[in-house]
Amino acid sequence: MANPSVSVFLDKQEYGKDRVRLLKVHRDTKVHRIDDLTIRCLLSGSSFTTSYTEASNKAVVATDSIKNTCYVLAKSSKVVDTLELFAAELANHFLNTYSWVENAHVTIVRHRWARMVIDGKPHTHSFWRDGDETRQTDIFIRRGTNDRRTIDIKSAIAGLLVLKTTGSSFEDFVRDEYTTLAEAKDRILSTCVDANWEFNIPSVPTEKLMATLGQIPFNQIYDSVRDVTCKTFAEDESASVQATLYKMATQSIQNWKWIERVSYALPNRHFFAVDLSYFRGTKNLAEHADVYQPVSDPSGLICATVSRSLGARL
Numbered sequence: 300m301a302n303p304s305v306s307v308f309l310d311k312q313e314y315g316k317d318r319v320r321l322l323k324v325h326r327d328t329k330v331h332r333i334d335d336l337t338i339r340c341l342l343s344g345s346s347f348t349t350s351y352t353e354a355s356n357k358a359v360v361a362t363d364s365i366k367n368t369c370y371v372l373a374k375s376s377k378v379v380d381t382l383e384l385f386a387a388e389l390a391n392h393f394l395n396t397y398s399w400v401e402n403a404h405v406t407i408v409r410h411r412w413a414r415m416v417i418d419g420k421p422h423t424h425s426f427w428r429d430g431d432e433t434r435q436t437d438i439f440i441r442r443g444t445n446d447r448r449t450i451d452i453k454s455a456i457a458g459l460l461v462l463k464t465t466g467s468s469f470e471d472f473v474r475d476e477y478t479t480l481a482e483a484k485d486r487i488l489s490t491c492v493d494a495n496w497e498f499n500i501p502s503v504p505t506e507k508l509m510a511t512l513g514q515i516p517f518n519q520i521y522d523s524v525r526d527v528t529c530k531t532f533a534e535d536e537s538a539s540v541q542a543t544l545y546k547m548a549t550q551s552i553q554n555w556k557w558i559e560r561v562s563y564a565l566p567n568r569h570f571f572a573v574d575l576s577y578f579r580g581t582k583n584l585a586e587h588a589d590v591y592q593p594v595s596d597p598s599g600l601i602c603a604t605v606s607r608s609l610g611a612r613l
């Protein structure tokens with residue numbers, strides 16, 4: 300039985316619409332472009348407390364209206380193709396429209412569509428899904444004092460599946476009574492990259508918010524982080540996932556003054572050479588390996604965040 304004399308308080312709250320699906324078609328030229336998005340918009344602030352504690356809906360903007368707003372703004376917006384700017388437009392809209400909303404938290408996931416190549420030529424209006432990788436952004440805008448806004452933006456790549464067939468070793472690790480893993484001079488390296496990067500954005504007067512964000516080359520930064528990730532993965536003579544991860548993260552901070560920190564979560568998807576010695580003494584281990592067994596579970600998991608040092612602004 301619950302004890303009603305135990306005192307509690309509402310510690311955290313945010314509400315809104317999740318999984319709003321939206322396809323925007325850009326037909327401004329004959330070469331159509333598309334943005335296939337899944338959006339989450341969450342609102343919070345002290346005015347919403349009573350909706351939880353006293354069953355009062357007086358302050359509640361229906362989540363259905365929040366969903367409708369996503370479609371209305373997608374219609375008029377000129378920046379749907381820059382996730383961070385479209386997310387900022389949405390978040391800013393809720394703060395500007397409803398004076399009692401203190402924070403707007405918008406997450407957008409963009410699903411991949413690649414242009415079809417037909418008879419060697421990029422097709423003007425047909426696309427195919429080239430993998431499960433997504434681009435994402437998570438933006439949190441706070442109503443500050445003196446009509447200013449503070450903005451946290453974290454953008455991400457999720458589900459980028461990569462594999463290399465040489466240029467990766469793992470040696471000189473702890474050997475004790477628990478160790479069965481052989482040292483590997485040359486192994487398969489494969490991971491499914493989750494990377495995110497946080498922006499350093501000063502608080503801005505409300506009316507300058509979109510103009511300030513408009514100066515940040517979000518699409519170029521995304522392309523660059525993805526390129527650095529792939530190039531480093533491909534070219535690094537990897538001593539471990541840890542060492543390769545650190546090189547990836549460091550470069551993006553050094554490339555872009557707006558990036559404050561970069562995090563990676565890299566599962567180490569193991570591929571073990573199959574011991575074929577049972578069959579006529581066939582050699583398939585170490586330098587003889589070319590038949591491997593992919594092991595889906597368990598995998599290693601290497602996670603790290605690299606941050607810009609204090610006073611290290613470009």
Ligand SMILES: O=c1[nH]c(=O)c2[nH]c(=O)[nH]c2[nH]1
Nearest residue numbers: 469480538539540541567599
């Ligand atoms: O790159 C690696 N890092 C590790 O920490 C580790 N541990 C392991 O068993 N294999 C690997 N590979």
